[in-house]
Amino acid sequence: MEYRNEISYAAIRRLPKYYRHLCNLRKAGIRQISSKELSFEIGVTSSQVRNDFAYFGGEGLPGIGYNVDLLKNKINEFLKSDNTLNMIIIGAGYLGHALAANKNLEKKGFKVIGIFDPYDQFTGREIKGIEIMKMDCLPLFIKRQHVDIAAITILSAHADEIIKDMISLGVKGIWNFSPVEVKNTDKVMIENSHLDDSLMVLGYNLKNK
Amino acid sequence: MEYRNEISYAAIRRLPKYYRHLCNLRKAGIRQISSKELSFEIGVTSSQVRNDFAYFGGEGLPGIGYNVDLLKNKINEFLKSDNTLNMIIIGAGYLGHALAANKNLEKKGFKVIGIFDPYDQFTGREIKGIEIMKMDCLPLFIKRQHVDIAAITILSAHADEIIKDMISLGVKGIWNFSPVEVKNTDKVMIENSHLDDSLMVLGYNLKNK
Structure with a gap:
């Protein structure tokens, strides 16, 4: 998996939105999601979604998409402080x-x-x-x-x-x-x-x- | 004054921020502001400010800047509904x-x-x-x-x-x-x-x- 070295400030602002949506998907029992579906839900383009997630090394698999759990945990880990x-x-x-x-x-x-x-x-x-x-x-x-x-x-x-x-x-x-x-x-x-x-x-x- | 025909959704989202800032300037007795000063206060580039305001026909005068009152009223008029x-x-x-x-x-x-x-x-x-x-x-x-x-x-x-x-x-x-x-x-x-x-x-x- 490839990681990008930098994440834009605009992308960071979108992460809580992705995170909330991934949590909702998980609750609904959905395990995989494509960048296209996510882009529709979040209101950005598919290429924007792929770009945002490139930083996490989270490349969606063709025809399968992103692993909801994995991506959710990565975003949480990224945003959350180690301490309260x-x-x-x-x-x-x-x-x-x-x-x-x-x-x-x-x-x-x-x-x-x-x-x-x-x-x-x-x-x-x-x-x-x-x-x-x-x-x-x-x-x-x-x-x-x-x-x-x-x-x-x-x-x-x-x-x-x-x-x-x-x-x-x-x-x-x-x-x-x-x-x-x-x-x-x-x-x-x-x-x-x-x-x-x-x-x-x-x-x-x-x-x- | 020249008016642009369209205003982007991103610009509309910035308008309440401009409006709040122009109200604060007015309270402080400031009557004119340059796009550079506004850009610093709002956190976007000067050219972004000029671009956002082009729609209102609000071109800042060189060396003088924008009329705070005029711009404030135009933004209010633009955003506010005619009725409550x-x-x-x-x-x-x-x-x-x-x-x-x-x-x-x-x-x-x-x-x-x-x-x-x-x-x-x-x-x-x-x-x-x-x-x-x-x-x-x-x-x-x-x-x-x-x-x-x-x-x-x-x-x-x-x-x-x-x-x-x-x-x-x-x-x-x-x-x-x-x-x-x-x-x-x-x-x-x-x-x-x-x-x-x-x-x-x-x-x-x-x-x-």
């Missing part, structure tokens, strides 16, 4: 609750170890056994515990200041749901997750259908 | 609550008109004045009210059945947060919003930093 990544959630509103209560995150290797909120109303309450703490407690918490990722679920422009604080406290990964747009630097990796972007695209598509 | 789009939320868990409570959605032209949950525990309760109803009420509700979009916030594989029901009830737009992957058909437009995809990419980036 520790995550804190900033903002104990509904979205913060939704992330803290999402069991899939732990299965995928992310563990919520603390929840922080700027408002006192939540202090001392718990979500799934994790205490909600005041923001004042954050510097000490980060000093004592290893925090890999801060999920920012505060949906106001004030999130900007909070993100700056996180970076200066040494948090290396930010999962940002706030309307503020933040970019990677040499100190921090950012993923911006603006929920209503996809809704705006849906609205456009409905208008122009 | 009516949305129902399926699933009254934390994520359903988060969407119902998000004031930005109404500002962007989407109005939540009903919330439905398969479990009785929530029935009769309200989120922001909107009653939570049983799923049994859905067919009659859709018959009587105009529903443009159903936001699926049920994070289990059962969402598959619910999405099929929505489509057969005539809902034209699905904003899908469930782990099920759904595709556009001639009957329905879908936006899949898988929150943990971006977290997996962040995990990968932290591992390989």
Whole structure:
């Protein structure tokens, strides 16, 4: 099997989608899939699929296709960290609750170890056994515990200041749901997750259908 | 000013990002921006920016750049529906609550008109004045009210059945947060919003930093 040496950033972004689809196929008892079928399911061309998988040495066999299990495991191994990544959630509103209560995150290797909120109303309450703490407690918490990722679920422009604080406290990964747009630097990796972007695209598509 | 006749799907996907950034610039009192500055902020090339905006007839003036207000309004006009789009939320868990409570959605032209949950525990309760109803009420509700979009916030594989029901009830737009992957058909437009995809990419980036 041939391995390509580099994988593009766009291909990495597609991997969670492939992975989810391969998991669904496996649940349905499907063991082999062609690049053509995958391309149809994922919404890219067959040659794009073959190109994406070339990196994993996963060449589909002619007339048989890719081994679903093998490919699924390779993608998982590629994406997943060797260790569980520790995550804190900033903002104990509904979205913060939704992330803290999402069991899939732990299965995928992310563990919520603390929840922080700027408002006192939540202090001392718990979500799934994790205490909600005041923001004042954050510097000490980060000093004592290893925090890999801060999920920012505060949906106001004030999130900007909070993100700056996180970076200066040494948090290396930010999962940002706030309307503020933040970019990677040499100190921090950012993923911006603006929920209503996809809704705006849906609205456009409905208008122009 | 010259207008291009077609805009690519990839460009449409970038428009909410441009829009958010132009709004931030406006708030900061910045009136003009060059394609180079925008490209840096958005993370695409300058020529990509110019290409994206060619469709709007928005050519930046040499040495001055784009008019922030004008461009912002054009993008808004392009994306936004003429009428408010009516949305129902399926699933009254934390994520359903988060969407119902998000004031930005109404500002962007989407109005939540009903919330439905398969479990009785929530029935009769309200989120922001909107009653939570049983799923049994859905067919009659859709018959009587105009529903443009159903936001699926049920994070289990059962969402598959619910999405099929929505489509057969005539809902034209699905904003899908469930782990099920759904595709556009001639009957329905879908936006899949898988929150943990971006977290997996962040995990990968932290591992390989």
